[in-house]
Amino acid sequence: MPRSAARERPTTEPPGGDIQVIARVVALLDCLDPDHTTLDTATTARVLGVGRSTAHRYLASLEKGGLLRRTDPTTYELGPVLARLGTLALSRLGVLEAARPIMRELVAEIRNTVVLSVWGGRAPVIAAVVPDTSRITTISVEIGRSLPPDAAQSRVFAAYLPTGRRVTRRRTADPAVQEVDGLLTARHTYEGGGFKTVAVPVLTADGEIVAALAAVGLSFYMPDEQDDALAARLVAASRRITVEH
Known part of the structure; x- marks a missing residue:
């Protein structure tokens, strides 16, 4: 190493x-x-x-x-203690408090697990999770986990960091990043095709990214032809978080 x-x-x-x-x-x-x-x-x-x-x-x-x-x-x-302490530190960001009720509503609407990630200095870190329990299979996501560069949330942050504004060059270079309703969104299917994530940014009124909101689920329940519609729902939810933040 x-x-x-x-x-x-x-x-x-x-x-x-x-x-x-x-x-x-x-x-x-x-x-x-x-x-x-x-x-x-x-x-x-x-x-x-x-x-x-x-x-x-x-x-x-x-x-x-x-x-x-x-x-x-x-x-x-x-371990769990560090994950809990990290979550407590992240919870001081007002975006988490504003996001949780909206995330719960979104889960009921899209019937997939919804997660919120914030920037951890080197990579996005999972800060809040609302699991979908309406299906037999429940997707579990660990709070405090750092995400790899190819994750949809990482791609969203890469499109907006470090200036907090849209980066056209990165958008065109990454086919997984697309514009939906005025925001850059990203999608990623994990190796083997079993799991999928669609992510959108949560922005301040000045256009600076403060978090990434994502739907995570089995690919079977997130077909490719519905990606744009799902991204649009995520964008609408993220804008509600921005207004309340």
Whole structure:
């Protein structure tokens, strides 16, 4: 797992047990980003400059505290405590409070799960989820999850960041991004074709993007020929959020 030299070693640490532990935990968590979503024993030992047994104890302690979650015997990802704290931080953005009732109405209308993502500094992060429970199969989306570059929400942010205005060049370069009712929207079908996402931006009155609103569901319930109609419903909902924000 490649790392820059600055991230290969922990930050300067003052002497002292508890403070040193905090500095080391921060150094470890700073290694996580959308391209590197897990930590393993070897990486932890290298970043902290400790042996593998000490690295394993750090990871096990972080798992016990809920900061990490083990995915296999030597690999860990963000745990429920960090996801909850991240969501609390994101909830301070007024857009979440304004979006939730509109998201619930939209789920009842389109019968698909609706999610809201905000910019996490390097990638969109899932901040709110309203699942559709009207069908036998329910789509589950994890709050606090960073999205990959090919996700529909990521494509929407790419079309509006960093200036907060429409970027025509990016729109024409990405066939997944199209204009619907004056807003750039994106759609993405995941590998294998089983799942699909259609996303639209949530903009301020000045045209700056503050979030991405998306419908997520089985491709069977989101046929391609209905994409434009679905995107139009999402656009209408996103504009309601903008007005109330």
